[in-house]
Amino acid sequence: GIADGIPNVQKKALSAVNTLLLELKTGKIDAIIMEKPVAKSYVQSNDDLMLVEDIEFFDESGGSAIAMQEGADELTEQVNIVLKDIKEKGLMDQWVIEANDIVNNAETKSYNHLFLQGLKNTLLLSGLALLIGLFLGLLLTTMRRSEITIISFIAKAIVELLRGTPLMLQILIVYYGLDILGLNLSAFMASLIAVSLNSSAYVSEIVRSGIESIDKGQMEAGRSLGLSKKQTMSKIIMPQAIRNILPALGNEFITLIKETSIASTIGVAELMYQTSKIQSLTFEAMKPLLLVSLIYFALTFGLSLIMKKVERNLKYDY
Template sequence: MIAIIAVAGLGKVAFAEGDTASKKTIILGTSADFPPYEFHKIIQGKDEIVGFDVQIAKQIAADMNANLVIKDISFDSLLPALDSGRVDFIISGMNPTPERKKSIDFSDIYYDGKQSIMVRAEDKNKYKTMDTLKGAKIGVQKSSLQEEIGQTIEGANLTSLDKISDILIQLQTKRIDAAIMEEPVAKASLTDNTAIAKAVPVTDINGYAVGVKKGNPELLDQINKTVARLTKENKVQEYVDEASSLVNGQQKKLDTFSFFWKYKTYYAAGIKYTLLLSVLGVIFGFVIGLFIALLRMNRIAVLRWVGMAYIEVLRGTPMLLQLFIIHYGLAISLGINFTALESGIITLSINSSAYLAEIFRAGIQGVDRGQMEAARSLGMTHTQSFKTIILPQAIKSVLPAIGNEFITIIKESSIVSFIGVADLMFQTQVVRGLTFAALNPLIIAGIIYFILTFGLSKLLGLLERKLRTSDIH
């Protein structure tokens, strides 16, 4: 499990001497579903990201005389964020393995944590040694030390997932037999139906350290000073105890409606971003798609080939891959740093434009050629004929397909949660991590998505009927 602190230019920009008013901003990025390291908690009516790693991050920021801003990012996206220069150092459950040391530098160890095996309560005595796990179905967090440990277990069938909450659901629903977790995480996640087995994973690497991108010794030096101070003052264990006490009492069973009402602010914020992404994605996709459709039908072979290549590449590659290339690839290779929201809008727009281009092409080619000839015979130019006669009819005929693309974008916009955009799916995952509820957050998200898409479908139906009526009259 990784949390990230991003410091834009920290270590490269010096503070003015004696200037404490104008502080540098330090951005902490984390996948906050990892209690007691980092997790969401409602405190005095407000959602906050807390945990002992967050406390350590605050101390690092304080020692740097910097303001700390926390951003919750999908676990899989944390390391790319470091590589692309969007973040400057990593903290939280990062074990300094030899393989990782080839890619990044590590600070001194700030916490020694043990590994454990979580099982269902009825299986507690079944797994007494690591040998009893041979051939078992084991859940681990993706790209973690636990995944490496699982790979060493003979015949083990690993299920690697991003979030601890997903691993717990796999355990509860009997899709896996056991899960490998850090001991503090396992203790924080215990319920009446789960237990920590007697089997203890064997590993030489238990300590956690702060990871820093290579080539930043000044920042690493500063972090080591903070780690040394906290270790000397025995502050880290104090933070662990405080965070563990905050975890207690998070689980509370509610019916679906009560659950929604309690966490409605999360869903409302998610709906706002989902609609924003979808609307802008379709608008920009409409404009780009129409342009690409014209290239696709152009008489000039080179332009026609460009249009075809654009469509085939975007339709032939996953949208998630396109998102990562735009958000991280451009930053790494060209230094173009879009915000997460900008990257999401761009990805949805260009992906949608490839499909809309083919929809427009079909609509334009579906208009009878005689209409163009009739318009030209009346003295209209080719451009005037296309704009006033052909295009309106084409759009009218493909309106249902355009509506379907809009509905598809609403659902596919959920991929932006991987880079930290707080859309509906992202907020659903936040609520799952906050409550440890397996089903209710997903049911509510599903209902909301259905309401959005069903409502849009009905509005498009009304528009189609209105256009048909105008044709009759």
């Protein structure tokens, strides 16, 4: 490739062009090798960048290519015809200019709707994940407290597995793994399943800690009054445990709001995904990041204040 022909070059690969652009602007890298039309768009929208065109390929890696399924000969032929026509007519350069005009048009400079859509999806994903995680967490806690050894062991193993692996890995396994099994879920549904499962492990620990915070003598007192173990748990222990764990559940919701940003890796249009989209539209790397950081801070700080007030009220009620 081009980079391999540069003496003493140190290559750095990143997953997004926006990240490369930010590193170039901040002086962390000296140059970016990318497709010529894309490079032209960035240069036309950034006065502090320049395009170096007089570079010879050191192999035959240049040109345009589109990946298709093996055996799609007819489609391949049609695509090659279209690519040849685009190249001969110089349409690519024309499209770059038109695209930049659209981006720079005053009517398209407001991206509030993208941030609002991202905010809605972030809150929806984290809120649903907490509710489902709460249900599954209670189920796991019940299983862990079971007197049947195998059930208790399975629950403990699930909790440790979910807590011991990265959320991103879990999202990717659910998204691609279920597709292999024939379940073609949307990116949002796959993320919801993965985040809910991940949250259930932490909720299970929260609920377990809440139950263990109640004096053991209360279980004995309930049993001495003629209540069954199940009745004592549901009518005496759990109401007190729930009061104790509410602040922790609030903190779990705050954590989920931040962690759902990982769902952007598979295309869920939450805040970070929309931020990346705005970066691509505006060719601005830093401003969208600063704005989305303020949105995240407003969400988490506001919820923290609410949870502190709830916690104070609960202590006062006691």
